[in-house]
Amino acid sequence: xxxxxxxxxxxxxxxxxxxxxxxxxxxxxxxxxxxxxxxxxxxxxxxxxxxxxxxxxxxxxxxxxxxxxxxxxxxxxxxxxxxxxxxxxxxxxxxxxxxxxxxxxxxxxxxxxxxxxxxxxxxxxxxxxxxxxxxxxxxxxxxxxxxxxxxxxxxxxxxxxxxxxxxxxxxxxxxxxxxxxxxxxxxxxxxxxxxxxxxxxxxxxxxxxxxxxxxxxxxxxxxxxxxxxxxxxxxxxxxxxxxxxxxxxxxxxxxxxxxxxxxxxxxxxxxxxxxxxxxxxxxxx
Amino acid sequence: xxxxxxxxxxxxxxxxxxxxxxxxxxxxxxxxxxxxxxxxxxxxxxxxxxxxxxxxxxxxxxxxxxxxxxxxxxxxxxxxxxxxxxxxxxxxxxxxxxxxxxxxxxxxxxxxxxxxxxxxxxxxxxxxxxxxxxxxxxxxxxxxxxxxxxxxxxxxxxxxxxxxxxxxxxxxxxxxxxxxxxxxxxxxxxxxxxxxxxxxxxxxxxxxxxxxxxxxxxxxxxxxxxxxxxxxxxxxxxxxxxxxxxxxxxxxxxxxxxxxxxxxxxxxxxxxxxxxxxxxxxxxx
Numbered sequence: 381x382x383x384x385x386x387x388x389x390x391x392x393x394x395x396x397x398x399x400x401x402x403x404x405x406x407x408x409x410x411x412x413x414x415x416x417x418x419x420x421x422x423x424x425x426x427x428x429x430x431x432x433x434x435x436x437x438x439x440x441x442x443x444x445x446x447x448x449x450x451x452x453x454x455x456x457x458x459x460x461x462x463x464x465x466x467x468x469x470x471x472x473x474x475x476x477x478x479x480x481x482x483x484x485x486x487x488x489x490x491x492x493x494x495x496x497x498x499x500x501x502x503x504x505x506x507x508x509x510x511x512x513x514x515x516x517x518x519x520x521x522x523x524x525x526x527x528x529x530x531x532x533x534x535x536x537x538x539x540x541x542x543x544x545x546x547x548x549x550x551x552x553x554x555x556x557x558x559x560x561x562x563x564x565x566x567x568x569x570x571x572x573x574x575x576x577x578x579x580x581x582x583x584x585x586x587x588x589x590x591x592x593x594x595x596x597x598x599x600x601x602x603x604x605x606x607x608x609x610x611x612x613x614x615x616x617x618x619x620x621x622x623x624x625x626x627x628x629x630x631x632x633x634x635x636x637x638x639x640x641x642x643x644x645x646x647x648x649x650x651x652x653x654x655x656x657x658x659x660x661x662x663x664x665x
Numbered sequence: 666x667x668x669x670x671x672x673x674x675x676x677x678x679x680x681x682x683x684x685x686x687x688x689x690x691x692x693x694x695x696x697x698x699x700x701x702x703x704x705x706x707x708x709x710x711x712x713x714x715x716x717x718x719x720x721x722x723x724x725x726x727x728x729x730x731x732x733x734x735x736x737x738x739x740x741x742x743x744x745x746x747x748x749x750x751x752x753x754x755x756x757x758x759x760x761x762x763x764x765x766x767x768x769x770x771x772x773x774x775x776x777x778x779x780x781x782x783x784x785x786x787x788x789x790x791x792x793x794x795x796x797x798x799x800x801x802x803x804x805x806x807x808x809x810x811x812x813x814x815x816x817x818x819x820x821x822x823x824x825x826x827x828x829x830x831x832x833x834x835x836x837x838x839x840x841x842x843x844x845x846x847x848x849x850x851x852x853x854x855x856x857x858x859x860x861x862x863x864x865x866x867x868x869x870x871x872x873x874x875x876x877x878x879x880x881x882x883x884x885x886x887x888x889x890x891x892x893x894x895x896x897x898x899x900x901x902x903x904x905x906x907x908x909x910x911x912x913x914x915x916x917x918x919x920x921x922x923x924x925x926x927x928x929x930x931x932x933x934x935x936x937x938x939x940x941x942x943x944x945x946x947x948x949x950x
Contacts, residue, residue, distance in 0.1 A: 387833050395835060398683050485920070487779035488797070488831035494772035512773070513832075520833040546773035547798075548672050548805040550680060635770070 381465060382472040387481070387521045390435070390474050394523035403432040406524035406551075408515060411438040412455040412569040413464050416559040420528045421468045423556045427526045433471040435522050442478060443489075444510030455572045474522065481517060490516045490547075495636045496539040499649055500660070503626055511536055512543050519544075519551055527551050532558040532566045534649060534662045538636060558663070560586065566661045573657040581622040582654055585661040588613045588628075592648050596665045604642040606630045626651035626658065633664065666750060667757040672766070672806045675720070675759050679808035688717040691809035691836075693800060696723040697740040697854040698749045701844040705813045706753045708841045712811045720807050721750050722759040728767065728774075729795030740857045759807065766802060775801045775832075780921045781824040784934055785945070788911055796821055797828050804829075804836055812836050817843040817851045819934060819947045823921060843948070845871065851946045863939040866907040870937060870946040873898045873913075877933050881950045889927040891915045911936035911943065918949065 384390035397404050405424035409417050417436075424434045438461055445451035458475070465473050489509055496508035519527065529537040537555045544551055559567045564586035565579075574582060595612060596604055610628055617625055628650040630642045639646050642665065649662040669675035682689050690709035694702050702721075709719045723746055730736035743760070750758050774794055781793035804812065814822040822840045829836055844852045849871035850864075859867060880897060881889055895913055902910055913935040915927045924931050927950065934947040 391833065391835055395683075398680075399686050401684050485779060486831055487777055488828045489776045489778065490832075491774045491776055492772055493774065494770060517831075517833050520835065523835075543773045546771055546802075547775075548676065548802050550676055550805065550808075 381462075381470055383462075384472060384474045385476060385480070387476060387517075390472070391521045391523070393472070394435075394521070397433055398523055403428045403525040404523060405432060405434050406518065406522045406527040407434065407436045408518050408527065408529070409436060409438055410440045410454065410569065411461045412457055412572070413438075413461045414559075414567045414569065416530055416532065416567040418464065418468060419559050420530060420556050421465070421470060423554060424526070424528045425469070427528070427552075427554060432525075434469075435472045435474060435524065436465050436470050437474040437476075437518055437522065439474070439476055439481065439514070441481070441510060441514040443482065443513055444507050446504050446506050449504070450570075450573075453573075455569050474518075481514065489513045490543060492539050492543050492546075495542050496535065498636060499627060499629055499631075500535050500651065503651065503658075508536070508539050512539060515540055516543065516547070516549070519549055524551055526554060528554045528556055530558060531555050532568065532661065534647065535636060538634070558661075564590070566659075568659060570657055570659060574654060578622055578654040578657065581620045582659060584616055584620045584623055585650060585652060585659060586663075588616055588650065589648055589661060589663045589665075591616065592642075593663070593665045596642055596644055596646075601643050602641060606639060606642055609642050622654055624653040626653060630665075666747075666755055668747075669757060669759045670761060670765070672761060672802075675757070676806045676808070678757070679720075679806070682718055683808055688713045688810040689808060690717060690719050691803065691807045691812040692719065692721045693803050693812065693814070694721060694723055695725045695739065695854065696746045697742055697857070698723075698746045699844075699852045699854065701815055701817065701852040703749065703753060704844050705815060705841050706750070706755060708839060709811070709813045710754070712813070712837075712839060717810075718756040719754075720757045720759060720809065721755050722761075722803055722807065724759070724761055724766065724799070726766070726795060726799040727763060728798055729792050731789050731791050734789070735855075735858075738858075740854050759803075766799065774798045775828060777824050777828050777831075780827050781820065783921060784912060784914055784916075785820050785936065788936065788943075793821070793824050797824060800825055801828065801832070801834070804834055809836055811839060813839045813841055815843060816840050817853065817946065819932065820921060823919070843946075849875070851944075853944060855942055855944060858942040859939060863907055863942065866905045867939055867944060869901055869905040869908055870935060870944060871948075873901050873935065874933055874946060874948045874950075876901065877927075878948070878950045881927055881929055881931075886928050887926060891924060891927055894927050907939055909938040911938060915950075 405428040407420045490512040630639045633647045651660045690713040692705045775797040915924045918932045936945045
């Protein structure tokens with residue numbers, strides 16, 4: 381497995397792959413890899429085949445964390461990450477440092493102003509600007525033909541798809557299904573922050589999704605407006621006092637616009653705090 | 666000469682060039698080509714040689730025009746432009762329409778927030794956001810190994826260099842010298858707006874540069890601060906009442922930061938209105 385620290389080094393290799401006609405699949409991560417990331421790596425391998433190259437980037441990107449957020453405490457374990465990448469037969473890992481990605485006079489940002497301006501952006505107003513900026517950098521460095529993102533960060537995936545379309549980046553974006561623990565909790569590096577009690581209460585996020593899906597699939601197409609559906613789910617939150625809802629929304633899956641009527645096929649997204657830990661989840665209803 | 670209207674069409678061809686190892690040089694223009702553009706095309710050819718490909722884009726980019734600016738009246742002459750490109754043995758022209766570059770729900774912008782935040786940005790606050798956005802699009806579409814920009818738009822060239830560095834775009838930026846009319850006026854498509862009297866008065870811009878260079882090269886390194894130098898040039902403006910100065914600045918050539926002392930090697934930039942026509946010029950002193 382190759383390991384690159386310098387953007388120029390990886391870029392030289394990637395451009396060489398382009399010249400050879402060897403496709404590259406990129407899996408951008410912030411490390412502390414779990415089963416969800418592994419499923420992205422396997423999806424990447426399926427996309428480019430044995431003759432293609434799978435590149436995993438491991439970088440906790442400071443520009444996507446807001447003030448007071450968990451940039452410093454974000455869990456890290458590079459040794460274990462590299463071991464996992466090795467086991468998954470990844471071809472190259474990219475482990476840049478901040479000076480390489482954001483030199484002292486760094487000044488260029490990529491901004492998506494439609495699909496990334498609602499939902500997560502209300503609580504995290506600078507988050508997606510950081511995401512689009514680093515992903516644009518990573519795409520230019522790794523020159524992937526295809527890149528894999530997890531459905532768990534659904535708004536992120538839709539935002540990146542829009543950026544790719546608008547800026548004509550020559551990359552195909554694949555969205556891989558959310559991996560869940562046995563009790564349904566969406567896998568996330570941030571789950572490591574949870575106390576045992578919080579960990580148990582956190583399952584309510586997915587329980588709410590399942591309940592919403594059930595209600596919507598039972599009801600007539602016209603029977604659920606978003607307010608009524610949210611009201612129907614609220615008792616579940618009252619039973620888990622450790623969970624404080626940040627938002628709960630029902631949107632269309634392409635433009636993330638609020639639905640007047642919640643019907644089968646629309647997407648439910650939610651975010652909640654457990655103590656100071658903020659978790660998100662979403663699914664198609 | 667190939668002609669592409671569709672971004673996908675050009676991108677397919679450009680990626681094919683990458684796979685073949687054939688370098689592409691891009692000359693981004695807004696058309697209404699003049700000798701300045703021709704010199705950029707020749708510089709492009711020298712950069713990639715006979716076996717490389719020179720691509721000229723011709724697109725009046727709406728996003729770099731502010732409200733009340735001259736987007737609608739910007740001079741256009743596609744027939745003549747194509748003829749010139751043919752004469753210069755350009756390999757491909759790219760002539761997209763607005764729907765291809767900015768579809769109805771377009772929402773992604775590239776923002777440079779340091780070198781593009783002064784000088785031109787004071788009068789044209791959204792200009793460089795439009796420039797960096799379209800140039801990023803063009804680079805992704807045409808996949809150039811090298812791109813040529815004119816020194817006349819110096820702040821633009823420096824802004825693009827910064828964007829390229831920050832976003833790790835695999836493109837070399839070359840800045841080609843300003844082409845001037847016999848009387849020194851920097852060539853610009855906007856010169857077509859000038860009345861004969863304005864055309865004559867417009868020469869004062871370059872005259873001021875020459876005079877500043879003379880003064881700075883005569884003086885001791887410590888003798889010119891920006892205010893004193895500007896005062897020394899002002900009589901030239903009083904003699905040309907048709908010219909209204911927008912700004913006059915002395916900066917370093919890399920970060921465009923104002924100089925405390927104006928010395929040899931620093932850059933003078935200026936912008937001025939002749940009626941409603943706005944012209945810019947600059948040079949190393």
